[in-house]
Amino acid sequence: MKILTKDYKNGILEIIPENIDDLYAIYRVLKAGDRVTAVTSRRIRRDEEEKRADSGERVKMTLEVEIEELAFHGFGDNLRFKGKIVAGPDDLISLGSYHTITLSLMEKIRIQKANWTPMEKKVIDDVEKASMLARILIVVIEDNSACIALVTQFSTQIIKEFSSSVTRKFSDVKQHSSEMGVFFVEVLQLIQDILEHQKAETIILAGPGFTPENFESFVKNRDPVLSEKINRVHVSTGGRVGLKEVLSQKLPEKIANEQRVAYETRLVDEVFKRLGQETGTVTYGLENVKKALEMGAIDTLLISDNQISIEDLEKRAMIDKLVDENLKMKGNTVIMSIHHESGEQLAQLGGIVALLRYPLPEY
Numbered sequence: 001m002k003i004l005t006k007d008y009k010n011g012i013l014e015i016i017p018e019n020i021d022d023l024y025a026i027y028r029v030l031k032a033g034d035r036v037t038a039v040t041s042r043r044i045r046r047d048e049e050e051k052r053a054d055s056g057e058r059v060k061m062t063l064e065v066e067i068e069e070l071a072f073h074g075f076g077d078n079l080r081f082k083g084k085i086v087a088g089p090d091d092l093i094s095l096g097s098y099h100t101i102t103l104s105l106m107e108k109i110r111i112q113k114a115n116w117t118p119m120e121k122k123v124i125d126d127v128e129k130a131s132m133l134a135r136i137l138i139v140v141i142e143d144n145s146a147c148i149a150l151v152t153q154f155s156t157q158i159i160k161e162f163s164s165s166v167t168r169k170f171s172d173v174k175q176h177s178s179e180m181g182v183f184f185v186e187v188l189q190l191i192q193d194i195l196e197h198q199k200a201e202t203i204i205l206a207g208p209g210f211t212p213e214n215f216e217s218f219v220k221n222r223d224p225v226l227s228e229k230i231n232r233v234h235v236s237t238g239g240r241v242g243l244k245e246v247l248s249q250k251l252p253e254k255i256a257n258e259q260r261v262a263y264e265t266r267l268v269d270e271v272f273k274r275l276g277q278e279t280g281t282v283t284y285g286l287e288n289v290k291k292a293l294e295m296g297a298i299d300t301l302l303i304s305d306n307q308i309s310i311e312d313l314e315k316r317a318m319i320d321k322l323v324d325e326n327l328k329m330k331g332n333t334v335i336m337s338i339h340h341e342s343g344e345q346l347a348q349l350g351g352i353v354a355l356l357r358y359p360l361p362e363y
Contacts, residue, residue, distance in 0.1 A: 001025070001127050004108065008121060015124075017105055019253055023079050023336065025127045026109065027072040028305050029120040037064040037110040038082050040101045044092055063088040065101055079103045081220045109305055117309075117316075118324035123335055136252045137200040139191065141215055142206045142238030146187045149243055149250045150198055160190055161239070184218045190227065202255055205232045206246050231255055261340050267302060268342040271353055282360030284349045286318060293325055299354045301334040304343050304351035308335075318351065 001020040004243055005014035030036070035173040041058045066089035071080045082100040085093055093099075103109055113120075140147040164183040191203070203226075205212050212232055213340050220227040235245040246252075274282040286355045292298050301322065310316050326333050336343035346353060 003124075005110075006124075008116045011116060013111045013116075013124065014108065015077075015111075016108050017103070019105065019250075021075055022127060023077065023103070023105065024072060024339070025081055025123055026103070026111070027070065028123050028308055030067060030070055030081070030111065030263060031068075031309055032067055033114070034067050035086060035112040035180045036061065036067060036101060037087070037102075038103055040099070042093065042099060043173070046090075050246060059092060059094060059166070061089055062078045063101065065099055077105055083151075084167060101103060102140060106353050117320040118327065119210055119303070119320050119335065122327070122333055123308070123322055126171075126335065134196065135318045136204060136255060137191065137194065137198070137355055138204045138243060138246055138252070139187070140235065140242040140246065141187060141205065141240050142209065142211050142242075144183060145193070145238055146190075147239050147243055148187075148190060148194065150200065151247070152195070153157055156243075158240070158243070159194060162186075162207040162323065167274060180214075181218075184215055186217060187215065188222060188226075192223065195226070195249050201229060202259070203229045204246060204251055204255065205230050205233045206242055207236070208236055208242070209240050221266065261342070264334065264336050264340065264342045267300065267355070268336075269343050271302070271349075272345075274355070281356040282353065283356065284359075286315065286322075286352050287351070289316045289317070289352050289354045290322060290354055291332075292354050293322060295360060296329060297358060297360055298326055298329070298354045300355040301326045302346055302353040302355070303333070303335050304338050304347040306338050306347060307351045322352075332358060 001016055002012075002016040005012060005015065007013070015022075015026070017026060039060065039062050041060050042063070044057055062086065063085055065081055065083040066086050068083040069080070076320050080100055080102050082098065084096050085099050086095065088095070090334050104265045136151045138149045138151060140149075144357060147158065148160045149158045151157075165179070194200075196283070199288070207215055208363050212234075216227065216230055216232050218256065219230065231245065231251075232251075235242045237245070271284075283289060289298070289301070293301075303319065303323070307316075307319055324331055336346050338344055
């Protein structure tokens, strides 16, 4: 997600969704009464065309709509907002008439709220941090060459390209093996040097043939800790072309999303583990969690994202206050999507669960 303007004081957020998770995050924070501004198209009928239902020309324009209905279409990669037009070109539209804006990936949207709640801010901040911290090292390797690049939210930077003189295997097997060993040492040393200066929790190892597999085995023997970061994939060629193939498959995005889901799954597994062992260090339900927070006992607060848009305004205000107070007390807050199994399990517990730093007598 690209954040263009973040002005919560005046209720304004301007962003560009870059992937499906970004669109879903926008859907999670919007509610009826919020205003959105985006480029859209609207059918304009001239006076002589008014009586013809199928007539009119579609004109591209920027409109501001006060939301009454919204829908998220995950399979279509778009988000739709329906409501009354509150701003737009006076010569083309009538204020107060209805319009539906369809937002797709890489399209700018401006959101204006009367008030951004702590939970809504947390959703946006989590997506922003996930994007910024999802730094992935891509190593494309083949028989005698390697291309190493660092992928961040905003760029793909090729750090090093090099080739080594390696004798063909069929001409001298022993010398080929020796030279491949030297080549692998060079590549591993370069990766280790890069990771000393660049934060990257994941390495995508790609390339044609058996070279990536052999290099992964080599790394496991030389640096088992680093090998745990490797995700090996197949591409048809090496070098920059192979790097483009990795990026075209959106592998970095998929891996970053899988890491988030795995993290949330571990947290929910920990909840049920503690419940089963009756450790007294987990509690759920709004009132119980509120009491635990008042005692300063919360380590991690887990909330399912369906709690953001509940119709009970009093309960929603209480949840927002929980999130705000937990953040002030340096507690961890995780808002989970109910579209994943872990989020569904959390919702079954009422959608609000806390992992505690220590057991409390009443629990």
